[in-house]
Amino acid sequence: MxxxxxxxxxxxxxxxxxxxxxxxxxxxxxxxxxxxxxxxxxxxxxxxxxxxxxxxxxxxxxxxxxxxxxxxxxxxxxxxxxxxxxxxxxxxxxxxxxxxxxxxxxxxxxxxxxxxxxxxxxxxxxxxxxxxxxxxxxxxxxxxxxxxxxxxxxxxxxxxxxxxxxxxxxxxxxxxxxxxxxxxxxxxxxVSVTTAALGLAQRAVHRSHRSLQLLTALLADTLGCDPQFLDARLIAAYSHPGAARVASFMRARLAGAVPSGDRPLQEPYSIRCAPQLLGAASDALSYIDGVLAADLVSVSDNPLLFPGTDGAVLHGGNFFGQPAAFAADHLALVIAQLANLAERQLDLLVDPARNTGLPPMLAAGPGQQHGLQGVQLATTAFAAHIRRDATPAGMQSLPTNLHNQDVVPFGTQAALRAYDQAELLHLLCGSLALGLRQAAYVGARNPTAPACAALLDRLEAAVPPIDPDRPLDADVRVAADLVAATT
Incomplete structure (x- = not known):
């Protein structure tokens, strides 16, 4: 390249x-x-x-x-x-x-x-x-x-x-x-470090956002949900472009899906409201894309020289990273809600009261084995860590440098925080993917939508079933990378 x-x-x-x-x-x-x-x-x-x-x-x-x-x-x-x-x-x-x-x-x-x-x-x-x-x-x-x-x-x-x-x-x-x-x-x-960290975080979150669309579709098919929550007429009445984009993508993934008839009339919000949640994230990511597009063609420096007719040397503030600070803070909120969604979907999947009768923790032999129990504990920790750190950095301005820098954006801190959170979100996606792979092993129905079945086939080929218990940290990463690479 x-x-x-x-x-x-x-x-x-x-x-x-x-x-x-x-x-x-x-x-x-x-x-x-x-x-x-x-x-x-x-x-x-x-x-x-x-x-x-x-x-x-x-x-x-x-x-x-x-x-x-x-x-x-x-x-x-x-x-x-x-x-x-x-x-x-x-x-x-x-x-x-x-x-x-x-x-x-x-x-x-x-x-x-x-x-x-x-x-x-x-x-x-x-x-x-x-x-x-x-x-x-x-x-x-x-x-x-x-x-x-x-x-x-x-x-x-x-x-x-x-x-x-x-x-x-x-x-x-x-x-x-x-x-x-x-x-x-x-x-x-x-602010090149800020822009770099934010750009890398944004790219990672785009991939996790797509992963959650894929995994939500697979979850709905695995459980036998009625896909009417994605109906184009319903989503059109919502009027938000991000929701329309997400619902269209998920409808394509669920094409051919047949409801089991065993689910309640209305699914939990982590399934039924997924196009609205993921759609709002899509709209927010579009805003952040615009900030980064400007930053990546920006002259971030002071002073700037203009050798044209008047030969100006202009002193100003083009080094001030406020746009990236706002964007990074916004990205942290997106990451936190995507993390909430992944964690709640995994919780649904391991709960026998809500997963259409699959064993608790998706254990192959409950009590003798523990299935996803350790992974779910880790995902709870990841989600809590992300939520705790989502406080906006851009509102923390402190004067410094003898009040020459009397307002500061703290965009670097915000961008580095988003970079760290994006990695945890990736692992949350991998944990959910591992849960879906294990659900198939312990008795979940086979996906009825061809696209969902193909994704599960790839997960089953890449990750062995959890039987007996084993450390799963590497499997979470394998599953996360596989789904992130799925187009």
Whole structure:
């Protein structure tokens, strides 16, 4: 796979960047970057970060040389703490940062973009601590660690091993990056970590959202539910486009399904209201897609240079990550309700009072065996963890930096939280899929819709029945990945 900057980038590109990827800067984009750099060299007057101090110290002169100014920019931001960020987030952030700089409005040296793309062509990944960004003046602290690693300072990963950054660069065949003040500031003065984490989380949630549509259809067919809750006339009267999309997809999955006649007139809401719940999630995900589409073509930096007729250098706030903060908080709410749905559906499936007479916990020999009991305990913990952490981050603004940053969005925290929650949601989907596979083993009826029967066949081929009891952590992941890959 090869990408040309500045893009536009897409969610699949962020995912692909987890492995070595070829990224290029075509001649027109390189010319725009070169023009911006030449314009900066001739610009007059104070330019933030090039001739001044940083943040609240903007009223003071910066250091005399470009190299010293770069050190001045990055050294004081080495204040992050905590475990290293997941490597896919860091690599996606490098790609997002390169895409922003490649738009030619930052005054950055072309070789800076070349260094980012060269690193993406290898397994070299900066070691970046998780905690320290407020997502306001860009992801300053985490991106400073990334920039320092590209210079051969701090630590980095190569082939998954954590090394001193200078050693990792040498082993990867990469040269240490040289920077001046503007280059250094341009590397850190954008919310690329936030956008990367949110984009990866969004992609994962899209897949889990589709998984839950597949699994809800299989659950309804397995239990023998009447699919009238998906009737096109009923859903049209609801008037929400997401519900219409979901119901249409689920009707196609349940085509040919025959109700058993053994179910109550009205199913529990976890089945009957699934198109409304999943439809609302679909509409919310569409909003988040729009925010990410804008972020992935955005120039997230300050100042911006416009070499046109008036030769403007404009100081403003395009590094402020409020859109992503709102979107990440919204995504957390979506994840929480999807998690609730998966957990409740599994609870229904293991309960003999509601699962049309299947054994409790879907155990092959209740008492002698325990079936899904341990898995259900874990899913309850996952759902509780997701719900506890769904408090919006974007409303937690605290002034900092001598009140220069007097409002901050905390989008980085929101996006990283969504990234973690998305993984738990994936496991919840896998737990439900494992339950459906086991239900078939302990006496559930065979699905009557061909599409549902085909999905169950794949689950049965990939995951052995639970008989006797065994650890199921790996089986949950196998089932989750299988359903997520189903089209």
């Amino acid at each position: 090869a990408l040309d900057l500045p893009g536009p980038l897409h969610l699949d590109d962020l995912h692909a960047a987890a492995s070595p990827i070829a990224v290029g800067l075509p001649a027109p984009a390189r010319a725009a970057v070169t023009e911006g750099r030449a314009f900066l060299a001739g610009a007059r007057g104070p330019i933030y970060g090039s001739t001044t101090g940083f943040g609240a110290l903007v009223g003071y002169a910066g250091r005399a040389t470009g190299a010293d100014q770069a050190d001045n920019t990055l050294a004081h931001l080495g204040a992050g703490q905590g475990p290293d960020l997941p490597l896919p987030i860091v690599r996606a952030a490098l790609l997002v940062r390169a895409g922003s700089l490649a738009r030619g409005l930052s005054g950055v040296s072309p070789h800076v973009i070349d260094a980012l793309t060269a690193a993406l062509g290898t397994t070299f990944t900066p070691a970046v601590p998780r905690y320290g960004s407020v997502g306001a003046s860009g992801d300053l602290i985490p991106l400073a660690y990334a920039a320092q690693a590209l210079r051969g300072r701090g630590h980095a990963y190569l082939d998954g091993a954590r090394l001193p950054a200078a050693d990792a660069l040498e082993k990867a065949g990469l040269a240490p990056l040289t920077l001046d003040g503007r280059d250094a500031l341009a590397l850190v003065n954008g």
